[in-house]
Amino acid sequence: MVEVVDIKQGSNAKVRQAAWLAAAVVPDPEIPVVTVADLGILRSVDVSADGTVVARVTPTYSGCPATQLIEQMVLEALQAAGFENARVESVLSPAWTTDWISDDGKEKLRQFGIAPPEKTSNSKRALFGETVVHCPRCGSAETERVSEFGSTPCKAHYRCTACKEPFDYFKCL
Numbered sequence: 001m002v003e004v005v006d007i008k009q010g011s012n013a014k015v016r017q018a019a020w021l022a023a024a025v026v027p028d029p030e031i032p033v034v035t036v037a038d039l040g041i042l043r044s045v046d047v048s049a050d051g052t053v054v055a056r057v058t059p060t061y062s063g064c065p066a067t068q069l070i071e072q073m074v075l076e077a078l079q080a081a082g083f084e085n086a087r088v089e090s091v092l093s094p095a096w097t098t099d100w101i102s103d104d105g106k107e108k109l110r111q112f113g114i115a116p117p118e119k120t121s122n123s124k125r126a127l128f129g130e131t132v133v134h135c136p137r138c139g140s141a142e143t144e145r146v147s148e149f150g151s152t153p154c155k156a157h158y159r160c161t162a163c164k165e166p167f168d169y170f171k172c173l
């Protein structure tokens with residue numbers, strides 16, 4: 001439940017929390033089942049003494065075409081929630097990593113049919129620098145990369161040799 005906070009009366013912590021909640025529900029433009037908070041793109045939301053809300057976002061990779069759109073959407077979400085003096089800053093360092101995707105976010109990706117990023121496993125294939133990607137549908141590790149680029153530059157296209165289903169792998173690092 002989102003608590004209704006009077007922006008002018010509320011304490012700084014409550015305002016900050018309300019602003020975070022408003023920004024956190026913004027969906028990723030490329031994969032709308034996950035939010036910018038699930039992906040770890042939304043880094044922080046702060047309220048300055050004069051009431052300006054500053055949201056900080058880290059793009060999934062430099063040059064990602066969705067970055068500007070995400071900044072715009074976060075700004076609009078904050079303004080729609082009543083934070084008229086809001087601004088969004090892009091933070092490039094430290095660089096975004098797939099480690100920032102929450103467990104909840106990974107599960108949502110899987111349910112959507114996108115294999116979430118995998119940590120390099122210690123299997124034989126990993127020794128050759130190949131990441132073992134598990135099929136999001138049947139969980140099989142018997143998958144093969146069809147192409148380096150899937151429906152967006154952030155994804156690679158894979159096929160499961162166990163269940164024969166094609167799927168996208170979220171590969172941005």
Ligand SMILES: [Zn+2]
Pocket residue numbers: 135136137138139140160161162163164165
């Ligand atoms: Zn499969």
